[in-house]
Amino acid sequence: MDGIFFLMLRRLRAPIVMLIAIYGIAVLGLVLIPGVDDQGRPYHIDFFHAFYFISYTATSIGFGEIPYPFTYQQRLWVLCCIYLAVTGWAYAIGSIFGLMRDETLRKAIAQARFRRKVRQLAEPFYLICGYGQTARLLCKVLDDLDIRFVIIEQREERVNEIALADFRFDTPCYAGDAANPEILKIAGIEHPQCIGILAITGNEEANLAIAIGAYVLRPKLLSICRSRNQSVADNMASFGANKVINLFQTVGRKFSRRLQQPQVTRVCDILADFPGNPIVEEPSPPVGHWVIVGYGRFGAAVHGSLLRAGCTVTVIDPEPQAQLAPAEFIQALGVEAASLKAAGIERAVGLLVSHDHDANNLSALATAREINPQLFTVARQNLTHNHLLFEAFKPNITSIRAQIIAHECLRAMENPLLAEAMALILQQSEDWAAEFLPQLHQLCAGQVPEIWRVRFNAQNTSAVHAMLAQPTPPLQIGHYTHDALNHGDTLRCVALLHRHAGVDQLLPASSTRLQFGDEVLFIGDHHARLAHTAVQENIGLLDYIRTGEEQPQGWLFRRWAQWQQERRRERQRNRELDQERDPAAAAANTPPNENA
Missing domain, CATH: 3.40.50.720 (NAD(P)-binding Rossmann-like Domain)
Structure with missing residues (x-):
């Protein structure tokens, strides 16, 4: 914003200097010209009242002559000042309107607005360079999946199309050359929430420059680049691009x-x-x-x-x-x-x-x-x-x-x-695929399923509880087919891949036990994805899919349930001690429902 302010001052330097000069001359002349007070004695108006009078007179407001009625000499000077001020303000206002049409200022304002929007992003987002046909399709899918994105496009008419696109989020977009590292920094490549950059412009050299810039600014950032020439693709890969898409080879x-x-x-x-x-x-x-x-x-x-x-x-x-x-x-x-x-x-x-x-x-x-x-x-x-x-x-x-x-x-x-799962699928037989295809069709009623990953690590609060704090009963993949949001229902999802200790297993069995550090790739409908997200954030929901029993919510009810459980354990220990001392008496004192 500082740059915009100083740019405006430079563009309006002449009108501002002219207005200052007009006001200064008008005030000085009004102070020097003598007037007459109500007693007929001569007097000189002070600078404050002179500036006050010129301020409302030059802007055509008009509050009368102060502090006393003016003489003919004062009125003649004021008349000259009015025409000077009108001319100065006309010049200044015209310069302001001309400044609003200045291309440099418009770009500076657009860049500042874009920078502010990107800085305020609090959710993970992708940086998409280029808004051609590919980007239009991709942005629509990302928007449907509630994934945020930022767009850089060199052609301004395409940037204007983004404003008309029916995205659910206010998408930050900017007309600039993404091959420029400064533009990449403004677009948020160093933002902590930026999770990937896509170089999918129609210019291979620009895509290569973006790949180089991404490698220098964020070496570990996911980078996806588009290429048509194999030599350019190899060059992109040498700069750390995680995925280079060669259309014709694909x-x-x-x-x-x-x-x-x-x-x-x-x-x-x-x-x-x-x-x-x-x-x-x-x-x-x-x-x-x-x-x-x-x-x-x-x-x-x-x-x-x-x-x-x-x-x-x-x-x-x-x-x-x-x-x-x-x-x-x-x-x-x-x-x-x-x-x-x-x-x-x-x-x-x-x-x-x-x-x-x-x-x-x-x-x-x-x-x-x-x-x-x-x-x-x-x-x-x-x-x-x-x-x-x-x-x-x-x-x-x-x-x-x-x-x-x-x-x-x-x-x-x-x-x-998903790439690992695809590689394993390509190694399977035609008979295996023929058996799996009907399951894919039924999963989402003939629609392409969604794909998501569940990681059982320290960021997964429920996983820490289920695997470290309370590992009984053991957590299995089959538990994730239970609907924690609609109790008693079964989720429409399938575990496509299970990774344990770096070993991948395609279509793991539902009885597969999950351990800390595992990753599971699921496919299914949107409701199943939401249910799994809720389970990762709520320990009570995870305990429900493990045990089938609703766990108490709230600190007070959890403490009450814990107290009751400790009482049951204490009674059980007492019965065991009594049985060791007198088995016949212990059996007679055992409640019928507990014997059952």
Whole structure:
């Protein structure tokens, strides 16, 4: 704010000096010009009354002549002062309005407001650099999950869109270059509540600069970066980026898994999707002859996957491709029937359209379907707002660039255990995945489940109580299927992964005993997540899911229950002592209900 104040003083220096000069001359002249008092004697008005009179006269308020009526000389001077003051104030007010339109001042005020909002954040938040299509999808999901975020976007028109977005929180946003470390500091990268930074701008060099800045300012901060070039991705990884997302490599790996492990890939796709989205069944790509229209890095990634799966491929692209054999390549745009027929579209089992322009992809898709209606089609959608056109064409698989990157970001952000769970799932068989898929569908009534982690450490108050203070009965994973908020109900959740002493177990048994330091990754609906959060914060709720009995709440009732329990233990000890001395008499004195 100090910078804004001094900036305004510099911009208004001339009007302020002019007003001071006008007031000074007017006051001095009024003091020097003699007047006449009520007795007809000459007098000179003092500086205080002169300044008082000029102040309300120059602003056109007017309270009359003080302390006595003015002479003609005084009134003539006041008349001149009025016109001087009006001119000075007009100049000053015009300068103030011009200052309000000053771009430098507007940026300074916006930066100060942004800095204040970030400083006041009291909840964990992510710093998102870039507000393109990927960030829009990601921010919507984070907002639905009640996760705060801060946005830096270089283009001001995109920043204005954030104000119109229907977020539940007042999102701090700023139009600036995130590659500048000073902007990162203002955006809160050093804030204690900042839990991660996402470099997902459309500029690879900017993403690399953000990765470097994050490594220097917060070396241990979670860093997720987007890249298209492998050399840039390797450079990002060398600067400590926890997750580097290469769009084309991700697409290639995903398509390869679809061909080789369709059921396992389906499980991974559901877990990586946005929570709450409907689970959509996607057919597996067939093996045979494929035609690829558009051989950029996207098409090249899928091309390698098809070859590894034993498919034959013909590529159509308007640019020459020296790395492809002449028999496998046709130089054309691929939207006309002649080039598609030359590529063998009539005998093909699949078609991939992956141009950089959606219009070319849709045109090639329409032409190919007229020739071969039985084609398995995979379409690359570049712009999110073209979803209506692609939904009308209904390709078997639609690969949306923004969604792929957003899914990968969400997977890295949600939980470190999720990546470990995914790696274990990919090692499972197709039969295992086929048995687990119906359970996933039933878990949230056909919707993508939420994913959360429960850590049994010193920050978990209930865990300290259950494992250290009162370890009986032992806490098990199965206890977390009991609904502590609605007594008697069962939660719709499943323990996906259990980590104990660095060893991960996929889908642990409900009888698995939990120990201090363990971590469990759960999947389920939103109510189950809220119930688990409540259990971690309330010892009484944890005791209820362990014992099935409601524990007394409040200090007085807990003390009463403790006193009763100690009395029962004392009576039990006395009976045991009596039984040792006289077993027959002890049995006769035992109450019937206790014998039962």
